[in-house]
Amino acid sequence: MTDERKQQLISEFGKHELTDAERAKTEGSYISLPSGNTHYEIRGEDELCVLIHGYAVGYFIYDRLADELVKNGYRVLRYDLLGRGLSERVKGKYNVELFVRQLEDIISALAGGESFNLIATSMGAPVASAYCAKHPSVVKRLIYYAPAGMDTFKPPFYMYLSACPLIGDFIFANWGDKVLFKNVTREMKHVDVDPYREKLAESFRYKGFSRCTLSSLRHTILKTKKSTGFFIEAAKLNIPTLCLWGRDDITMPFYMSGRFREIMPGAEFHKLDGSGHIFVYDEVEKAAQWTLPFLKNNTEA
Numbered sequence: 001m002t003d004e005r006k007q008q009l010i011s012e013f014g015k016h017e018l019t020d021a022e023r024a025k026t027e028g029s030y031i032s033l034p035s036g037n038t039h040y041e042i043r044g045e046d047e048l049c050v051l052i053h054g055y056a057v058g059y060f061i062y063d064r065l066a067d068e069l070v071k072n073g074y075r076v077l078r079y080d081l082l083g084r085g086l087s088e089r090v091k092g093k094y095n096v097e098l099f100v101r102q103l104e105d106i107i108s109a110l111a112g113g114e115s116f117n118l119i120a121t122s123m124g125a126p127v128a129s130a131y132c133a134k135h136p137s138v139v140k141r142l143i144y145y146a147p148a149g150m151d152t153f154k155p156p157f158y159m160y161l162s163a164c165p166l167i168g169d170f171i172f173a174n175w176g177d178k179v180l181f182k183n184v185t186r187e188m189k190h191v192d193v194d195p196y197r198e199k200l201a202e203s204f205r206y207k208g209f210s211r212c213t214l215s216s217l218r219h220t221i222l223k224t225k226k227s228t229g230f231f232i233e234a235a236k237l238n239i240p241t242l243c244l245w246g247r248d249d250i251t252m253p254f255y256m257s258g259r260f261r262e263i264m265p266g267a268e269f270h271k272l273d274g275s276g277h278i279f280v281y282d283e284v285e286k287a288a289q290w291t292l293p294f295l296k297n298n299t300e301a
Helices: 003-008 057-072 096-111 124-134 157-165 168-183 196-206 207-223 226-235 254-263 284-297
Strands: 029-033 036-045 048-052 075-079 115-119 139-145 241-246 268-270
Touching: 003 168, 029 096, 036 048, 036 057, 036 096, 048 057, 048 096, 048 124, 057 075, 057 115, 057 168, 057 196, 057 284, 075 096, 075 168, 096 124, 115 124, 124 139, 139 284, 157 168, 157 207, 157 241, 168 196, 168 207, 168 254, 226 254, 241 254, 241 284
Parallel strands: 048 075, 048 115, 115 139, 139 241, 241 268
Antiparallel strands: 029 036, 036 075
C-alpha cells in the first residue's frame, strides 16, 4: 500500500456516521440486539462454531479460518464486537460484561438452545471465559488464540499513559487511531497486508471507534486480574480446551503463556514457532492444523 493511499484512508477516520444507509453498502448481515446493533455472518452447516475477535479488528480477522471451518463441515457464526467493525458504537464502559451480554444476545437470537464450539482471539479470550463461567453447560469445546487477560502481562508505557484520565483521551483523540492503523500489521509476515488494512480502515472511518477502543483498553485489556479470574472459573468446568500461541507474539507476548498453562493445566497447548499475534489470518494453515483435529477428536462423552 502506498503512503498516499494510507494517508487517504487515515484522512477519513472518524468522519462518518454508521447509519443504516452506510450499513446497506456493506457485506454481511445486521441484527438489532438489546446490547446493540451487531454486524455478523453465519454460514455453513451442522455443528456450530462461534468466533470472537480481539481488540481493534472486526470479524474479518477470521476470513480465512471461517473458510476452512465451513469447508470441513462446520457452521460458523462470526460477528463484530460492539464498538468496532460495523457494529454499533454504544455508550458506556467497554468491559467484559458488555461483550458477554452481546454474545448472549446473538446466541439467543441465532442459535438459541444449541450447544456450540467457542473460538476466541486475544481480547476475545476473557470474554469467552466469562461466558463459559456464566453458562457452564453450553460450550462444547473452547479454543484460544494468543489470549489476552493474563495477570502477568506487563503493559507497554503507552498503555499506562492511555489509561490515565484526560491524558489518555488526548492521546487517543490525536494519535491513537493513526498509530494503531500503522502498526497493526507489523507482526504479519506471510500474506498481503493491504486487504487487511483496507477492511480495518472501514471500521476506523466511523465515529466512536476511538472512544470505544480506549474504553476497551481501560476496562478490559488492562483489567488483567479480573480477566484471570474468568479463566480460573472456566478451567473448573473441564471443557476440552485448546490454546495456540505465536512464539514471536509482540502484542500478547509469549511469556504470558506460562501463566495460562498454570491456570489451565488440562488445556492442549501448542506454541507456533515464528508466528506473531495475528497468525489466525497471517498463517491460517497453522491455526487449522491444530484446530480441526481438536474439534474432531474431542467429541462429547
